[in-house]
Amino acid sequence: MILIKNGFIKTMAGEDIENGQILIEDGKIKAVGKDIEVPIDVEIIDAKGCLVTPGLVEGHCHIGMWEEGIGFEGEDGNEDVEPITPHLRAIDGINPMDQSFKDAIGGGVTTTVTGPGSANVIGGQFLAMKTYGNRVDKMIIKDPVAIKIAFGENPKRVYSEQHKSPVTRMAVAAMLRETLYEAKQYMIEIEESKDDPDKRPDYDLKMEALLPVMKKEIPLKAHAHRADDIFTALRIAKEFDVNITLDHCTEGHLIVDELAAEGKPCLVGPTLGSRSKVELKYKSFETPKILVDAGIKIAIITDSNVIPIEYLSMCAGLAVKGGLSEEDAWKAITINPAEIIGIDDRVGSIEVGKDADIAIFRGNPLIDLNYETEMTIIDGKVVYSNK
Incomplete structure (x- = not known):
């Protein structure tokens, strides 16, 4: 399981979530919110200062x-x-x-x-x-x-x-x-x-x-x-x-x-x-x-x-x-x-049950040419990392 935390989440399915969390399990989005129940052995991705969007x-x-x-x-x-x-x-x-x-x-x-x-x-x-x-x-x-x-x-x-x-x-x-x-x-x-x-x-x-x-x-x-x-x-x-x-x-x-x-x-x-x-x-x-x-x-x-x-x-x-x-x-x-x-x-959106396809940006790519793609996740797997 993976937990993305502390990011500004654009769910594209309702309100944006500041300092939000996304829980991923078996390639799918299991939970989205500010305070979600998290298992002890989860892998943590800290997205502090980043914009988190659907892939x-x-x-x-x-x-x-x-x-x-x-x-x-x-x-x-x-x-x-x-x-x-x-x-x-x-x-x-x-x-x-x-x-x-x-x-x-x-x-x-x-x-x-x-x-x-x-x-x-x-x-x-x-x-x-x-x-x-x-x-x-x-x-x-x-x-x-x-x-x-x-x-x-x-x-x-x-x-x-x-x-x-x-x-x-x-x-x-x-x-x-x-x-x-x-x-x-x-x-x-x-x-x-x-x-x-x-x-x-x-x-x-x-x-x-x-x-x-x-x-x-x-x-x-x-x-x-x-x-x-x-x-x-x-x-x-x-x-x-x-x-x-x-x-x-x-x-x-x-x-x-x-x-x-x-x-x-x-x-x-x-x-x-x-x-x-x-x-x-x-x-x-x-x-x-x-x-x-x-x-x-x-x-x-x-x-x-x-x-x-x-x-x-x-x-x-x-x-x-x-x-x-x-x-x-x-x-x-x-x-x-x-x-x-x-x-x-x-x-297309970050919602429970959908594929865990997530993009994490440092900076806003729509308004900032100096943005960087920090991480790309497809089906719950990190397929690109800028680190």
Whole structure:
């Protein structure tokens, strides 16, 4: 058992606790409070003078799929020769030995949602995983958590270079519609064949991958920067009655009233860095505040390795500089992405029964560039220590 004591605890599940305590047993949080009953033989972690938070949650990245410092040999995120690939699984492309996982835990990031890139109209399956381990299968929280789809410049550029469809936004949308229609029909045929196995359609790996989307068990995860692409994503999700998250949402602040009426969660970023393509023209660290003020649930993302994953808290801090409240910024990198992804029963807050994923900071990473990550704990195990 481990007892963390004397820290300022941001539970993200209610009030902060000054000089609080967290009791950890068997990888789970057993108790949280100011004065809790503590066994005699417990291991003590004294967090005096430190900020104690839930392990940070990165809601959209590609960690382990574009390996650090390798190049082609470690690039496994885009099967960019076929625009419709829902059957590709992130679990088969992630290298947990990649340096980016060490960088993540060094920055207090304990959970990542990672998956294919945005070259394809349908890129494949995202998963949620812990950032510590040497075998992906044992690091998984939930798989799959979403199917990646992409709009705008990326699929247009990739396939125009190959002189094949899609080369226009119309074709991107048409190919997505065609595939979702096929998946809907596949689902109907399966349901209608329950009493007669001979009528069951031939097994189709691509269609099988889309069944959880059609059944609303997981959402489409839509890469969409520009306002018109965001609206196309929403239009198609409505047509097929499926759930969707709006990832990147770079021009979200320009259409905030429309997005508020739609009520879909937005994962905002990567905002740090240059405007490297046309659809990033209006990116701003003011976007999170504008969306939150309109009542939209947001997460802040690095899209790692676009922004190094250890700077997730810095991105939240820059959103604070852009007007977002500090409390909402903490939510955007802890409980909000956990809720958006559907893993908040395990991570995102410090509550009894949840996984013991804890970050201990000396200094506040949202407002102090000189902060240090003192310790990162995942599943009750100290996986990083600054001592």
